[in-house]
Amino acid sequence: MSKAILTPANVLLAVLLFVAFAQMTAVYLLMQTPWTGINAVAGTLPDTVVVESIDADSPAAGKLPVGTVLTGVQTAQGLLKLAPLLYDFPPLSPATFAQLDAFYQRQATLHRAFTDPVGVTFVTVTGENVTLTPLLYTPLSALPLTFWLLSLINLISPLVGVLVWTYRPNQQASALLLMHGLFYYLFVMGGVCVVASEFYLPPEILQQVLLLQVAGIGIAAPLMVLILCYAPSPLVRGNWLLWLTLGGSALTIVNYHYHWFESPGHMYYSQHPLIYIGASIAIILQWRRTRQQPVERAALLVLATSFMLPSTLIVAIHVIPILFGKLPLVGNTIILMLFLLIAVGLAVGILRYRLFDIEFWWLKSLLWLLGGCLVAAIDLSVTALFQLSDSYALGISVIIAGFLYFPLRQWLLGKVIPAEKQNLQDFLPAFSSSLSDAVSQDTFEQRWLESLQQRFHPLHLEPLPETITHTQLSDNGLHLQIPSLDNTRSYRLSGKQRAARLFHKTDVKNTESLLTVARMASNASEMRQQAIMEERRRIMHDLHDSLGSKLLTLTHQLPDPNHKESAKQALMTLRDTIRLSLKTTPLRLEDHLADWRAEIAERADAAGVTLHWQQTGDASIHALTPKLVLEITQLLRETVSNALKHAAPAQLSLRFQMDASTLQILVGNDGRVSDPATWNAGTGLGSIQTRIARLGGDVRFELRDKPKLHNRVVLRIPLQSPQGL
Incomplete structure (x- = not known):
């Protein structure tokens, strides 16, 4: 039943209702605030604000000119300063409960001034007093464009959570991201209420707004750490860490509202560096776990970059200044946008979208962050140490950072990102x-x-x-x-x-280039081989028609049997040469062993000699080039011819021994026996030695006494023939 309820359509509907409720709550709270129609910004003079614009048909229309510099509002207790404006002030920055109560008290004082029945009196920098009566409620049409834009843009976070959960409903990290998106939107709605405020917020409304912010970010931020604990691979089993985290966050939220106890340093922001450290530890543990897992490692890079880059900026320019009692370096709007980047990046990491690009853009993000932090750190150091003006300090910082940053950048490019060993x-x-x-x-x-x-x-x-x-x-x-x-x-x-590593788009592009080169070379070689084969066929055809026919005539007309046999051998050699020269693919050794045996058996039978044939080893695993087959055929013919012609044997033995790289042929006969050292190196022996040397092998002529005295020729031929065979 629960699975039927948690369908993508139902979850999307629930999220949209949640968003609509949060939006309507923010609109309702803002509409409960007094409205003057004045849009003010911080002035250049200390503790002043400047009227930037005035809404038409507002209480201030026609009473204050644009550009007026205001110092404050007049109250019974004296001048109450308007600066700093609430929308430009971090409302969670009070470090103690006493400071927070004072912050609420100031908003209450401003609220009494703006709701005074006789009107509110503005004091200009020239000392002029301008009194007007604000409306007790802000019209819906008066809500600033910034409010609607931030609400719409930050809607991305919960919608991204729904999208990821829809694609990965059974993954714990996707459920955590959905929860993160919802609580983050609560934080956003509290933040946009502050950003959209005119001069202040009534204390009871401000208290609700800050509670929304604390509850939203108090749960959304730890959920980011939990996502890193479960993605790309789970570091813990079960849900105990989730409930422990939610319990701790709930305790923090309740403590902020009821003022139970203050944590050291800052009652609220002191926990954020701990969250940052916890996320860093989770990333380190995930990095070790994803070794030799390129997809998971790439997903981790996305998750880590998505969290570390915006979080480092938030901690550096917002949290740390507040912890040191200073104002943040940027306003509330920029902080809201940085948090949005985290949610989008986490979604990419969980969905593992285009992970093959991560190796390129994560380092660019890291270098960008490093460069900015390096310039800022050097600028602050130079200013503090040498008491230089801002312009001189910034110039010197840029020069020093250039000398440090670019060598460090090159080192990172070579070490952090594992580049190709060869471009x-x-x-x-x-x-x-x-x-x-x-x-x-x-x-x-x-x-x-x-x-x-x-x-x-x-x-x-x-x-x-x-x-x-x-x-x-x-x-x-x-x-x-x-x-x-x-x-x-x-x-x-x-x-x-x-x-x-992962393959990426550059590998696709480079492989396509190599494939094109290889196909061009293969096609060119095939065309060259075809041209060679055509020329070879023409030459072989001419040899067959001219020399072949003459040799055939000689085999019939020569009276001398020896001459006739020589002509017949020449004709067989010519035919083998023609047949094998037209082959372009390797030939099977076992096929030619059968051919050789048939030919030698026929010659032995014609000479009245008994043939003994033996084979050892596996001939089926060997493939020979056509030229090697022709050379071995000629060696066998000449060796057998020498034995039959000069030894006049009664028995002829051939033994073929094959291993992985060598063919050894032993040709023995029991005819007239003599010591090979006394043989004259005639045409036959010289031809055998020349051919075997060309093959990279060797030949031995032996006189053996077992089983009886006989001569033997041992041919050793490497089956991996030299270049050019």
């Missing part, structure tokens, strides 16, 4: 070099994968059957999906820099 320009030479020796589509694809690994060091690289046209980000930058060069599949990279 795109530095990576291009190695990338181009890796593609330069690729000759086939498969090789280009393999080089492309190797380049992606080298560029991003992903935690996982997974091929996908899905085809895409452009590089895409997914899961807030956790994944980067990249097309293959031939666009028949795609690859998903997960966890940039071993899951230390």
